[in-house]
Amino acid sequence: MEVSGTTINFENNAITVSKKYTTENIQQFVDAFNLFSNSLNGESDSTLGAKRSASIEHFKVTGFPTTKHEEWKYTNMLPIIRNDFHPHLTLDQREVDEAFIRASGYRGEAFRLVFLNGHFLPEQSSLEGVPEGVVVTNLASAIREKTDLVLEHIVGYGDSFEHSFATLNTAHLRDGAFLYIPKNVKLQKPVHILYLTTSTDQPVVTYPRTLLIAEGGAEGSVVEEFTGKSGEIYLTNAVAEAIVGENAHLSHIKIQHESRDAFHIGASHAKLGRNANYFNNTISFGGKIVRNDPWAVLEGEGGHAAVDGLYLVGEDQLIDNHTSIDHTVPNCTSHELYKGILRDNGHGVFNGKIFVQKDAQKTDSVQSNVNLLLSDEAEIDTKPQLEIYADDVKCTHGATIGRLDDTSIFYLRARGIGKAQAEQMLTYAFAVEVIEHISDENIREYAIELLDARLDK
Amino acid sequence: MSQPILEISNLHAHVEGNEILKGINLTINQGEVHAIMGPNGSGKSTLAQVLAGHEAYEVTEGSVRYRGLDLLELDPEERAREGVFLAFQYPVELPGVNGMYFMKAALNAVRKHRGLDEFDAADFLTLVREKTQVLDIPKELLNRPVNEGFSGGEKKRNEIFQMALLEPSLAILDETDSGLDIDALRIVADGVNKLKRPDNAALVITHYQRLLDYIVPDFVHVLSGGQIIKSGGKELALELEEKGYDWVKELSREGTVEAV
Ligand SMILES: Nc1ncnc2c1ncn2[C@@H]1O[C@H](COP(=O)(O)OP(=O)(O)OP(=O)(O)O)[C@@H](O)[C@H]1O
Numbered sequence: 001m002e003v004s005g006t007t008i009n010f011e012n013n014a015i016t017v018s019k020k021y022t023t024e025n026i027q028q029f030v031d032a033f034n035l036f037s038n039s040l041n042g043e044s045d046s047t048l049g050a051k052r053s054a055s056i057e058h059f060k061v062t063g064f065p066t067t068k069h070e071e072w073k074y075t076n077m078l079p080i081i082r083n084d085f086h087p088h089l090t091l092d093q094r095e096v097d098e099a100f101i102r103a104s105g106y107r108g109e110a111f112r113l114v115f116l117n118g119h120f121l122p123e124q125s126s127l128e129g130v131p132e133g134v135v136v137t138n139l140a141s142a143i144r145e146k147t148d149l150v151l152e153h154i155v156g157y158g159d160s161f162e163h164s165f166a167t168l169n170t171a172h173l174r175d176g177a178f179l180y181i182p183k184n185v186k187l188q189k190p191v192h193i194l195y196l197t198t199s200t201d202q203p204v205v206t207y208p209r210t211l212l213i214a215e216g217g218a219e220g221s222v223v224e225e226f227t228g229k230s231g232e233i234y235l236t237n238a239v240a241e242a243i244v245g246e247n248a249h250l251s252h253i254k255i256q257h258e259s260r261d262a263f264h265i266g267a268s269h270a271k272l273g274r275n276a277n278y279f280n281n282t283i284s285f286g287g288k289i290v291r292n293d294p295w296a297v298l299e300g301e302g303g304h305a306a307v308d309g310l311y312l313v314g315e316d317q318l319i320d321n322h323t324s325i326d327h328t329v330p331n332c333t334s335h336e337l338y339k340g341i342l343r344d345n346g347h348g349v350f351n352g353k354i355f356v357q358k359d360a361q362k363t364d365s366v367q368s369n370v371n372l373l374l375s376d377e378a379e380i381d382t383k384p385q386l387e388i389y390a391d392d393v394k395c396t397h398g399a400t401i402g403r404l405d406d407t408s409i410f411y412l413r414a415r416g417i418g419k420a421q422a423e424q425m426l427t428y429a430f431a432v433e434v435i436e437h438i439s440d441e442n443i444r445e446y447a448i449e450l451l452d453a454r455l456d457k
Numbered sequence: 458m459s460q461p462i463l464e465i466s467n468l469h470a471h472v473e474g475n476e477i478l479k480g481i482n483l484t485i486n487q488g489e490v491h492a493i494m495g496p497n498g499s500g501k502s503t504l505a506q507v508l509a510g511h512e513a514y515e516v517t518e519g520s521v522r523y524r525g526l527d528l529l530e531l532d533p534e535e536r537a538r539e540g541v542f543l544a545f546q547y548p549v550e551l552p553g554v555n556g557m558y559f560m561k562a563a564l565n566a567v568r569k570h571r572g573l574d575e576f577d578a579a580d581f582l583t584l585v586r587e588k589t590q591v592l593d594i595p596k597e598l599l600n601r602p603v604n605e606g607f608s609g610g611e612k613k614r615n616e617i618f619q620m621a622l623l624e625p626s627l628a629i630l631d632e633t634d635s636g637l638d639i640d641a642l643r644i645v646a647d648g649v650n651k652l653k654r655p656d657n658a659a660l661v662i663t664h665y666q667r668l669l670d671y672i673v674p675d676f677v678h679v680l681s682g683g684q685i686i687k688s689g690g691k692e693l694a695l696e697l698e699e700k701g702y703d704w705v706k707e708l709s710r711e712g713t714v715e716a717v
């Protein structure tokens with residue numbers, strides 16, 4: 001067994017006030033659920049209805065995690081849940097701000113599904129030319145038309161997240177995005193899923209749900225994008241599931257640039273079959289408190305999971321990435337690169353777990369978390385973690401925290417480039433490595449545009 | 458008599474508490490090429506870095522006037538914009554920074570300072586094409602991240618390419634010849650000679666007389682122990698090659714220090 005790595009662990013010594021959430025905090029979400037549930041008009045009798053009820057019952061017992069919970073140590077939920085969030089039960093056409101929608105998000109080549117406050121907007125979506133057999137639609141339609149397929153996955157293991165927010169998402173499951181790529185079909189254009197949120201009268205909570213299925217030998221690329229009106233307070237509580245069949249390739253990118261006053265909690269779960277290839281890239285720019293939980297499980301031999309992320313944390317922001325890669329079978333590989341840029345008093349958290357189960361011999365796994373600290377007030381808590389139960393594996397992991405290199409800054413300045421611009425160029429250079437892993441050129445360029453815009457501020 | 462471009466007087470500089478430059482005096486006039494030679498660790502690169510404005514070096518005494526300006530008062534980027542160019546002995550690798558993007562940013566910063574219009578992508582490309590032809594630099598090199606994974610010679614050529622784009626008034630070449638093959642040496646030297654104008658100047662740091670066959674200096678100085686211990690014409694380089702530095706050190710101990 002080969003295990004190597006360097007870990008720089010900056011534990012936060014500040015005393016975190018770990019408040020036990022009041023029953024009120026929880027009741028508020030339960031009441032909201034009841035409103036939602038009543039609005040479904042009998043739909044709740046279905047298998048899905050039972051699933052929702054079971055989820056809310058489960059939530060009533062678990063409530064929200066506190067900072068005493070190891071996995072939520074740095075991320076206090078109270079600033080989020082004490083807001084009086086309301087689910088947006090019905091969408092009035094007058095609420096559809098077309099100018100805002102057109103100006104938001106990626107506009108390049110793609111099959112596109114657009115949602116506003118959790119509601120599907122068919123008029124704003126573009127699905128022309130979807131190849132025969134491929135299904136790109138909203139989840140509510142898929143539940144009606146592909147009931148068995150959807151239920152098999154969502155009801156099958158959708159609650160395997162040990163995550164109150166994911167449980168709440170399942171309780172509120174109604175709509176979201178659905179992609180099905182049948183055997184050996186290669187999707188030429190990416191699927192762009194745009195989740196937009198705007199709080200009109202009161203803070204809104206949405207529960208978007210994405211289900212991606214790539215059958216054996218299928219290939220596709222998906223970008224989930226989350227954004228909203230700047231300055232507005234809302235909560236996005238998203239869950240995505242991906243099933244990557246034998247020899248299938250799925251690229252699953254998440255770009256989050258929510259309002260700087262919004263909250264974003266997002267979990268994803270991918271299951272990889274034999275020789276499957278799954279690429280997850282989580283890019284976080286927005287939000288006041290952001291939590292990402294990408295999770296990939298290698299279930300068939302020869303699978304490869306690449307789990308990448310980029311987080312740019314600025315003033316009064318907290319971005320917390322908790323990733324898991326689970327090797328359950330032999331001969332799989334995984335590669336993880338998370339890069340963080342920390343500015344002002346921003347706070348970043350990285351916790352990356354690699355599990356290598358007893359049977360997962362010949363696992364080859366590389367994990368690294370690299371942080372660029374641009375301010376003395378910024379903070380990063382990083383913890384790469386290996387849990388290895390097999391003996392013939394190769395795993396490396398490490399975390400570093402660094403600053404911009406003075407020699408590089410001087411070199412740029414010696415060519416006439418001003419100090420601020422030099423720093424920005426080097427920060428960009430640091431971050432762009434993660435974006436360069438995105439294979440679709442248009443999406444890559446879009447992500448670069450967003451990065452540039454954020455670095456300009 | 459031509460105007461001085463650079464006047465260094467009694468320059469002392471420290472790095473991390475150690476005095477490296479111990480009273481440098483040197484005047485370079487317009488149209489002149491000066492060569493500095495000297496043993497390893499004598500302070501040649503330190504002098505170059507101090508002139509370019511590296512903050513790790515603390516000037517403790519003396520002054521540097523550059524075209525009527527107090528050079529030491531200026532930030533590194535201001536010096537560059539005013540026409541000081543340092544070709545680094547060890548060019549820095551900048552992973553993730555595209556070469557073309559970098560040079561366009563540099564050129565436009567310099568042009569803006571000089572009150573010239575900024576170059577757009579097309580103009581810039583034309584200029585690059587012209588300079589790469591003259592210096593025989595493969596264009597692919599420029600589309601890569603700056604210096605990343607470049608061979609030693611490629612890095613040096615890239616420095617000269619940058620110099621050709623920025624057209625400095627004072628070019629300081631710190632061992633640009635080391636690591637270059639014979640053809641590259643000639644190309645680089647040609648490039649430097651082409652840039653020569655009556656109103657600019659060059660300071661060439663080298664260990665080898667060979668470079669000076671191509672870039673013929675008006676003056677040669679020997680820097681040793683943080684001081685210029687001997688100055689002369691181009692024949693001094695030949696003499697040094699033949700006799701080594703001990704010979705000059707010996708002379709300077711006997712008190713025959715010459716300065717320009
Ligand atoms: N940043 C630094 N920290 C400590 N010492 C330094 C630093 N920079 C230079 N020095 C020391 O200053 C002295 C002069 O170095 P410098 O690089 O100027 O020599 P040089 O004449 O250019 O030598 P070479 O011919 O080998 O390039 C050396 O002893 C070197 O170790």
Ligand SMILES: [Mg+2]
Nearest residue numbers: 501502503546
């Ligand atoms: Mg040197």
